[in-house]
Amino acid sequence: xxxxxxxxxxxxxxxxxxxxxxxxxxxxxxxxxxxxxxxxxxxxxxxxxxxxxxxxxxxxxxxxxxxxxxxxxxxxxxxxxxxxxxxxxxxxxxxxxxxxxxxxxxxxxxxxxxxxxxxxxxxxxxxxxxxxxxxxxxxxxxxxxxxxxxxxxxxxxxxxxxxxxxxxxxxxxxxxxxxxxxxxxxxxxxxxxxxxxxxxxxxxxxxxxxxxxxxxxxxxxxxxxxxxxxxxxxxxxxxxxxxxxxxxxxxxxxxxxxxxxxxxxxxxxxxxxxxxxxxxxxxxxxxxxxxxxxxxxxxxxxxxxxxxxxxxxxxxxxxxxxxxxxxxxxxxxxxxxxxxxxxxxxxxxxxxxxxxxxxxxxxxxxxxxxxxxxxxxxxxxxxxxxxxxxxxxxxxxxxxxxxxxxxxxxxxxxxxxxxxxxxxxxxxxxxxxxxxxxxxxxxxxxxxxxxxxxxxxxxxxxxxxxxxxxxxxxxxxxxxxxxxxxxxxxxxxxxxxxxxxxxxxxxxxxxxxxxxxxxxxxxxxxxxxxxxxxxxxxxxxxx
Amino acid sequence: xxxxxxxxxxxxxxxxxxxxxxxxxxxxxxxxxxxxxxxxxxxxxxxxxxxxxxxxxxxxx
Numbered sequence: 001x002x003x004x005x006x007x008x009x010x011x012x013x014x015x016x017x018x019x020x021x022x023x024x025x026x027x028x029x030x031x032x033x034x035x036x037x038x039x040x041x042x043x044x045x046x047x048x049x050x051x052x053x054x055x056x057x058x059x060x061x062x063x064x065x066x067x068x069x070x071x072x073x074x075x076x077x078x079x080x081x082x083x084x085x086x087x088x089x090x091x092x093x094x095x096x097x098x099x100x101x102x103x104x105x106x107x108x109x110x111x112x113x114x115x116x117x118x119x120x121x122x123x124x125x126x127x128x129x130x131x132x133x134x135x136x137x138x139x140x141x142x143x144x145x146x147x148x149x150x151x152x153x154x155x156x157x158x159x160x161x162x163x164x165x166x167x168x169x170x171x172x173x174x175x176x177x178x179x180x181x182x183x184x185x186x187x188x189x190x191x192x193x194x195x196x197x198x199x200x201x202x203x204x205x206x207x208x209x210x211x212x213x214x215x216x217x218x219x220x221x222x223x224x225x226x227x228x229x230x231x232x233x234x235x236x237x238x239x240x241x242x243x244x245x246x247x248x249x250x251x252x253x254x255x256x257x258x259x260x261x262x263x264x265x266x267x268x269x270x271x272x273x274x275x276x277x278x279x280x281x282x283x284x285x286x287x288x289x290x291x292x293x294x295x296x297x298x299x300x301x302x303x304x305x306x307x308x309x310x311x312x313x314x315x316x317x318x319x320x321x322x323x324x325x326x327x328x329x330x331x332x333x334x335x336x337x338x339x340x341x342x343x344x345x346x347x348x349x350x351x352x353x354x355x356x357x358x359x360x361x362x363x364x365x366x367x368x369x370x371x372x373x374x375x376x377x378x379x380x381x382x383x384x385x386x387x388x389x390x391x392x393x394x395x396x397x398x399x400x401x402x403x404x405x406x407x408x409x410x411x412x413x414x415x416x417x418x419x420x421x422x423x424x425x426x427x428x429x430x431x432x433x434x435x436x437x438x439x440x441x442x443x444x445x446x447x448x449x450x451x452x453x454x455x456x457x458x459x460x461x462x463x464x465x466x467x468x469x470x471x472x473x474x475x476x477x478x479x480x481x482x483x484x485x486x487x488x489x490x491x492x493x494x495x496x497x498x499x500x501x502x503x504x505x506x507x508x509x510x511x512x513x514x515x516x517x518x519x520x521x522x523x524x525x526x527x528x529x530x531x532x533x534x535x536x537x538x539x540x541x542x543x
Numbered sequence: 544x545x546x547x548x549x550x551x552x553x554x555x556x557x558x559x560x561x562x563x564x565x566x567x568x569x570x571x572x573x574x575x576x577x578x579x580x581x582x583x584x585x586x587x588x589x590x591x592x593x594x595x596x597x598x599x600x601x602x603x604x
Contacts, residue, residue, distance in 0.1 A: 389575050389579045390583070392576065392579070393579035393580045393582075394583060396580065397583060401584075403584075403587040404583060404587075
């Protein structure tokens, strides 16, 4: 057990001197990613897979200390599959579907995520962030072995940036002293406290929640089922909430809401944690405390997600409360949205203004996440006496009546973002098609041949677009300069899932699908002019 | 449908008395909780979000 749980204490990418540090003039890199967390590593892998030279710097040299982000949703797992590391994460992770809600000393409600069949990935897995990052680093190493242009430098701390018209100048400190670099693009994946954002003096405004949560990750042999258990006002934590959730290796995540006025040191004292755990789980539990931490949170975002050649992704751009698992999951959707756009801009295939669509689409996502996680937080921590009275009324009624259950909010779990209203979308020309596959939506998965549809869609080695032609003849010779388009032709009667997820009432359909597997346009048949116009629009080249 | 703000119940005194009687013997906290449950039950029964919005506005006297 000990050997397995010490991943986060071993340097995974230790400092090593690089020739850049001795260069007479600062070396130039295409993309420099600041921060080797889940978001930074995923972005770097995506870029490198498409041949964009990328350097990741981090002031640390290890994976995440402690479990931190533990819930990963289906859409991010699909993104990670495109990056070549979704399957090992699911193999290691704990799959769960059932959530139970307790109020006082009784269960009032349970929900089942009831995942739809015929998807490669489950609705959710629980996996410690350190494992998540470990798999990403392994993927970086595999790409390096294949000769992909990706590099990871530990103990390289960014100390200053200077924006120039066509590049960014970086000052970096290392254990052996400072050096400078130039980057065509700097992507700040440096977390909620983003030093890059501070260096540029950019605002990060939103709502502060006056509350603290104590996390205890404990290793124990327990026969609790693999479910998410959430308590409102339980006898062992009066007036507050608590959460129990299983992770791999018999690690259990336990969160105690502890209020605003607290003595941090006293709360983190293992004797205090022991008292809390025994009150919750019984006097005779045997456990080992792996990690503990106290967190507070805010819901806020940046006004714009890029400033010149500096781009923000993940928590540096937007921060949410942890209820609903919308932090890392939305950060991964940021990278999914950004990588292909940067590649096409770098190649000169798309105009630099394509980057504006990253802001529009991902701010849309951030607003959705902030709205949902703010509402969850207000339900869990009512801000007034009346708010608490209504909250308790909902919980009491939910035990007896079905109507009250949708009001219970212990976290609205992350769902994929549909980019409704994006300037890259072409207006829906297949209104009788299913709404879930409308322009802006991520493509629904389905079984296809020996595998799944999503395995064949999206960009891997190139920012490839796909035409999914269902009962539609697509002539060859469709070209838009600089863009790879691959046609996937399927018969309308391929499977009931194809009909349900892509045809609806339509007898045939043609979908234009972006490199990030989102639908750009759809039609009832093929029209060369319409397809080329939609492709240009998806490249930000609106006529 | 829109919110009804004219007389809609034939026995006003009876209905009002039921509401008052329901709170008989309850502490302030119990009454507050009861009212909250009642509002939620009625809100769900109405269902129509526009009517609920109009009711919320009408309650702001």
